[in-house]
Amino acid sequence: MILINGEQRDTLEITDRGLHYGDGLFETIEISQGRPVFLTRHLARLKTGCQVLHLPYPKETLLLDEIQHVSRSVDHGILKLMLTRGSGGRGYRQPEVIHTTRLLALYPFPDYPAYYKSEGINARFCTSRLGLNPMLAGIKHNNRLEQVLARAEWQDEFQEGLMLNLNEQVIEGTMTNLFLVKEGVLYTPEIVLSGIRGVLREIILEIAKINNIPFKVTSLTQEFVLLADELFVTNSVIGIWPVKSLAGKTYTLGSVTQKISHYLAEYKTSEQGSAC
Amino acid sequence: MILINGEQRDTLEITDRGLHYGDGLFETIEISQGRPVFLTRHLARLKTGCQVLHLPYPKETLLLDEIQHVSRSVDHGILKLMLTRGSGGRGYRQPEVIHTTRLLALYPFPDYPAYYKSEGINARFCTSRLGLNPMLAGIKHNNRLEQVLARAEWQDEFQEGLMLNLNEQVIEGTMTNLFLVKEGVLYTPEIVLSGIRGVLREIILEIAKINNIPFKVTSLTQEFVLLADELFVTNSVIGIWPVKSLAGKTYTLGSVTQKISHYLAEYKTSEQGSAC
Numbered sequence: 208m209i210l211i212n213g214e215q216r217d218t219l220e221i222t223d224r225g226l227h228y229g230d231g232l233f234e235t236i237e238i239s240q241g242r243p244v245f246l247t248r249h250l251a252r253l254k255t256g257c258q259v260l261h262l263p264y265p266k267e268t269l270l271l272d273e274i275q276h277v278s279r280s281v282d283h284g285i286l287k288l289m290l291t292r293g294s295g296g297r298g299y300r301q302p303e304v305i306h307t308t309r310l311l312a313l314y315p316f317p318d319y320p321a322y323y324k325s326e327g328i329n330a331r332f333c334t335s336r337l338g339l340n341p342m343l344a345g346i347k348h349n350n351r352l353e354q355v356l357a358r359a360e361w362q363d364e365f366q367e368g369l370m371l372n373l374n375e376q377v378i379e380g381t382m383t384n385l386f387l388v389k390e391g392v393l394y395t396p397e398i399v400l401s402g403i404r405g406v407l408r409e410i411i412l413e414i415a416k417i418n419n420i421p422f423k424v425t426s427l428t429q430e431f432v433l434l435a436d437e438l439f440v441t442n443s444v445i446g447i448w449p450v451k452s453l454a455g456k457t458y459t460l461g462s463v464t465q466k467i468s469h470y471l472a473e474y475k476t477s478e479q480g481s482a483c
Numbered sequence: 484m485i486l487i488n489g490e491q492r493d494t495l496e497i498t499d500r501g502l503h504y505g506d507g508l509f510e511t512i513e514i515s516q517g518r519p520v521f522l523t524r525h526l527a528r529l530k531t532g533c534q535v536l537h538l539p540y541p542k543e544t545l546l547l548d549e550i551q552h553v554s555r556s557v558d559h560g561i562l563k564l565m566l567t568r569g570s571g572g573r574g575y576r577q578p579e580v581i582h583t584t585r586l587l588a589l590y591p592f593p594d595y596p597a598y599y600k601s602e603g604i605n606a607r608f609c610t611s612r613l614g615l616n617p618m619l620a621g622i623k624h625n626n627r628l629e630q631v632l633a634r635a636e637w638q639d640e641f642q643e644g645l646m647l648n649l650n651e652q653v654i655e656g657t658m659t660n661l662f663l664v665k666e667g668v669l670y671t672p673e674i675v676l677s678g679i680r681g682v683l684r685e686i687i688l689e690i691a692k693i694n695n696i697p698f699k700v701t702s703l704t705q706e707f708v709l710l711a712d713e714l715f716v717t718n719s720v721i722g723i724w725p726v727k728s729l730a731g732k733t734y735t736l737g738s739v740t741q742k743i744s745h746y747l748a749e750y751k752t753s754e755q756g757s758a759c
Binding site: 218219226230233301335340348353359 | 506
């Protein structure tokens with residue numbers, strides 16, 4: 208099912224600025240038994256993105272109604288929720304009154320093998336570099352050519368590619384955030400110049416804080432990542448995937464990764480029972 | 484008139500990757516008496532963009548037929564020609580077989596006052612910075628949030644805003660390339676880390692070469708730009724707009740700008756008579 212501004216249809220006016228300039232934002236949300244998982248957090252990030260792009264955030268009750276309408280009969284799936292600046296304006300100049308386009312589209316849940324989670328994945332370093340742009344870093348906007356080009360570097364030999372930015376800092380995977388464990392400390396790259404602040408990344412940092420797992424959000428080099436004791440990648444659809452191989456090195460599914468996976472499963476269950 | 488893959492319609496499938504990721508390229512082409520101006524050069528840049536994005540370039544005879552079909556009865560207008568990676572693939576991963584979407588849309592020619600050209604425009608420096616990404620610099624891709632945010636900084640007080648990149652180099656206007664004259668030498672910023680290599684920018688550099696106007700393509704600071712004897716901005720729709728004021732400084736329409744404008748008019752006339 209696809210809903211555009213509340214109407215069931217599968218095409219969009221070609222005047223929409225989402226198409227012309229990637230002038231929009233999106234969230235990819237797991238639907239489990241009719242319920243959007245981590246919805247409050249997805250909407251919070253979307254709202255932050257709207258502030259950065261000066262894009263009017265829709266009335267939340269309307270958005271929640273539409274999300275519920277699309278999700279309620281879904282056992283397990285993905286909801287892609289997109290907001291764009293709609294039509295109008297001349298060239299890059301936005302219209303005086305912006306009518307944000309709301310787009311909700313359902314997708315089947317991806318059929319990733321269960322052993323990605325239990326045994327880990329094979330990862331690589333991408334050649335494509337993330338650019339530097341502090342103005343746009345963090346938010347999940349629709350300007351995603353860097354990820355498209357990085358993902359085109361391999362086929363099925365790997366499950367994820369890690370990306371460095373122009374400053375040679377390791378930032379994230381093409382579709383995931385990166386964590387590593389070194390001597391009992393959890394590390395994840397700071398998202399300041401490049402990258403997306405993932406919903407699951409934030410949750411894992413909170414889990415670490417609550418459970419007294421020491422952690423650092425900092426700049427990471429390729430050398431430091433390769434010397435990690437444990438490595439894992441995250442997003443709100445896949446959860447946690449341990450990395451078992453990267454650039455010729457192998458890693459075991461370590462105790463900190465297991466502990467965090469356990470706490471995350473608990474968090475997800477408790478969140479499903481709560482009102483959010 | 485709008486043509487999508489040869490069909491007259493005004494909506495696009497919401498699965499198109501142009502919408503989701505800005506996964507595409509575009510050209511904005513002046514149509515004069517049914518004829519697309521500088522077409523060969525626009526198509527050459529589009530082809531370069533396709534190579535960078537690994538996007539299959541459509542059969543050129545097909546593209547030329549569609550361009551002619553849309554343009555032939557237009558006295559004066561704008562043709563926006565867009566190519567996107569079409570639908571398919573999962574997430575950032577592109578489909579194995581890419582069916583490039585061809586989108587041609589006609590717009591009225593913008594009603595800019597004639598004195599922008601004869602007397603010059605008021606320009607400003609934007610606060611928004613262009614990011615750094617050598618992989619994407621030069622080509623006219625659809626990831627244009629930087630320009631959208633920069634253009635949102637003012638309303639009608641100015642006709643163009645100049646953008647610096649993160650390295651504090653002056654790169655271009657939001658919709659134009661920048662040239663300046665200092666002690667008889669023509670300067671334009673190098674487009675290596677940020678910015679678009681405009682069709683008219685290339686033509687003007689060729690005009691300078693042919694007519695023995697000394698020129699430099701180099702890195703330019705804000706201070707150097709402000710100390711210019713002459714300043715002008717260019718794109719293939721507006722041609723040349725002299726800058727008469729920038730950040731409190733005023734500039735006169737100088738002899739080099741006039742000379743280049745004259746040569747450009749000649750070039751445009753001769754190009755209209757040629758086969759390209």
